[in-house]
Amino acid sequence: MLKKKNYGEIIEFKAARTILGQPIYVTHFFYLNGLLIDTGPDCKSMEIISALKKLPVENVVITHQHEDHTGNCSLIKKELGVPIYAHPGALDIMANPPDIEIYRKVMWGNAPPVEAKPLPAAVQAGHYTLDVIHTGGHSGDHVCFFEPQNRWLFTGDIYLGESLTGFMIGENIVEHLTGLKKMIGLKPNLLFCGLKGRLENATQRLAGKYNYWWDLCSRVKDLYNAGKSRQHIMSEAFGGEIFFYYFSQSNWGRRYMLDSIIENLDYLDSEQKKNPLRDM
Ligand SMILES: [Fe+2]
Numbered sequence: 001m002l003k004k005k006n007y008g009e010i011i012e013f014k015a016a017r018t019i020l021g022q023p024i025y026v027t028h029f030f031y032l033n034g035l036l037i038d039t040g041p042d043c044k045s046m047e048i049i050s051a052l053k054k055l056p057v058e059n060v061v062i063t064h065q066h067e068d069h070t071g072n073c074s075l076i077k078k079e080l081g082v083p084i085y086a087h088p089g090a091l092d093i094m095a096n097p098p099d100i101e102i103y104r105k106v107m108w109g110n111a112p113p114v115e116a117k118p119l120p121a122a123v124q125a126g127h128y129t130l131d132v133i134h135t136g137g138h139s140g141d142h143v144c145f146f147e148p149q150n151r152w153l154f155t156g157d158i159y160l161g162e163s164l165t166g167f168m169i170g171e172n173i174v175e176h177l178t179g180l181k182k183m184i185g186l187k188p189n190l191l192f193c194g195l196k197g198r199l200e201n202a203t204q205r206l207a208g209k210y211n212y213w214w215d216l217c218s219r220v221k222d223l224y225n226a227g228k229s230r231q232h233i234m235s236e237a238f239g240g241e242i243f244f245y246y247f248s249q250s251n252w253g254r255r256y257m258l259d260s261i262i263e264n265l266d267y268l269d270s271e272q273k274k275n276p277l278r279d280m
Contacts, residue, residue: 002040002047005197009033009126010152011055012197015040015048017107025107027068028197030154033126034058036082037145037154038194042071042109049079057082061123061132063156064142065090067097067104067111069194074112084116085123087134089141091116101249119143130154133186135179138171142179146186153188153202160195162208165216165238166245167256173217174264177271180210217268220261234258 001023003014011031016023029038036057040048049072057080062070065086073084073094086094094116123130123145130145138157145154158179167173184206191202199205219237234240238254245253261268 002044002051004051007198010192010198012192013040013048013051014197015044017041017043017109025068026195027108028192028194029069030192031055031057032147033128035123035125035130036060036076037192038063038069038156039072039076041068041107042075042111043107045072045075045109048072049075052076052080059123060084061119061145062086062090062094062116063144063154063158063194064139065093065111066139066157067100068108069156070094070111070114071109073116074114077114084114085119086116087141087143088118091118093141101251103248103251133182135182136172136175137179138168138176140170140175144183146188148186151187151189151202152192153183153186153190154192155183155194157194158183159191159193159199159206159209162205163212164209165257166242166252166254167260168252169250169256171256171260172264173213173257173260174267177210177213177217180206180213184210217261218272220258221265221268224262224265230255230258230262 001016001018005012009032013029014026016026027041029040034056060076060082077084094114097111097113119132121132128147130147133144133146135142135144135158142156144158184203188202191199191205193199216237220233223233223236241254
């Protein structure tokens, strides 16, 4: 499935592998005045390249190195002859992609190797200048792109939803919270999300996520300080592990978020004393 929607100068692409006509997992990527932000999954490469050939793509920028965002970089570079830019932390992985879990190959396909260039501090999209904002969190190389005149924020996989409670292995709660705070400080109007597409009330949504996660961290902290076991905390604060943990071959689960919160209790404690949350 590949769907295309126009929002003024912004084109939103929505791509997914389907089973019996139903999308498994949707990925959005965006086009603005010659600039392509992410490239969609490799499993939809033929439809995607055919759609992009109808546009004057001049540059490609990547929010982070996951295969549902970088899956068509190699093909686009070859077929359209345009440069690809990503955070310096993504370049090695994009040039030498690691073997990924089977569920990721099924949902999105592999990301073929590609040589990308390091992102500058800002990127042009015609007469628009988009600031590159490093967030980390979801992956160490994650960046968002912010257009300050219209307050558009392209967030890759930073938002995904307000009440998401799960991490991939290696995600870091402190990076997530500081990244969200940075995004909230920009006061965006519209959010362009890798999972949910174009969303209004961008600042309120990001603050809602920040508050939800902070409350979850506080519950974990209280239970941990009361001497409760990890198993108890998982059940009490998270409602237990989710099925996707097993489907993802232990690659994604609530336990990784719990681990990261417990590993960073000192940080959470010091931030809570400053009471940054309720100032939002
Ligand atoms: Fe991702």
